[in-house]
Amino acid sequence: MLFDMVRTVQWLWLVATACLLTCGCAADRPADSKAAGVYYIGGRTQLPGAYPLPKGGVSLRQALTLAQAYPPYDESLVIVFHYEQVGAVMYENRTCVMARPLMESGVGDVQVHPDDRIMYTTTFSGLANTPLHGCLAHAATTQSK
Numbered sequence: 001m002l003f004d005m006v007r008t009v010q011w012l013w014l015v016a017t018a019c020l021l022t023c024g025c026a027a028d029r030p031a032d033s034k035a036a037g038v039y040y041i042g043g044r045t046q047l048p049g050a051y052p053l054p055k056g057g058v059s060l061r062q063a064l065t066l067a068q069a070y071p072p073y074d075e076s077l078v079i080v081f082h083y084e085q086v087g088a089v090m091y092e093n094r095t096c097v098m099a100r101p102l103m104e105s106g107v108g109d110v111q112v113h114p115d116d117r118i119m120y121t122t123t124f125s126g127l128a129n130t131p132l133h134g135c136l137a138h139a140a141t142t143q144s145k
Contacts, residue, residue, distance in 0.1 A: 035054060037053045038052055038053060039116040041067040041117075043118075045068055046070070053112065060080060060097065071103075079118070080095040080097075082094075082116050
């Protein structure tokens with residue numbers, strides 16, 4: 001049963017991401033008039049899923065706290081995927097932050113925007129030969145300053 005719940009959450013995450021990437025679906029935004037949109041969190045959290053974005057905003061650190069992120073490990077990485085449509089073109093910006101300094105002292109904290117996807121990974125050692133390698137290098141240099 002737990003396995004089925006995990007698969008369902010993963011499937012919902014993929015569907016929500018695909019929906020916003022392909023059509024910018026405004027239909028999945030909350031009806032709450034106090035919300036400015038939604039953002040999505042996945043990865044090492046106890047409560048992954050969609051969250052209403054308050055009009056006053058929320059920081060990355062606050063968003064992870066709300067999702068009950070597991071304690072950061074030395075190599076934990078938080079990646080924020082921000083999408084912005086300009087005309088017919090959809091742009092993706094990635095912000096990568098080391099989890100430990102973020103959660104312990106707020107280093108690298110950023111504002112979360114509507115439709116952002118936040119991925120909290122256990123380790124970044126497996127990202128060396130992936131498209132996220134540049135993000136990894138940026139996070140490492142940013143945290144060393």
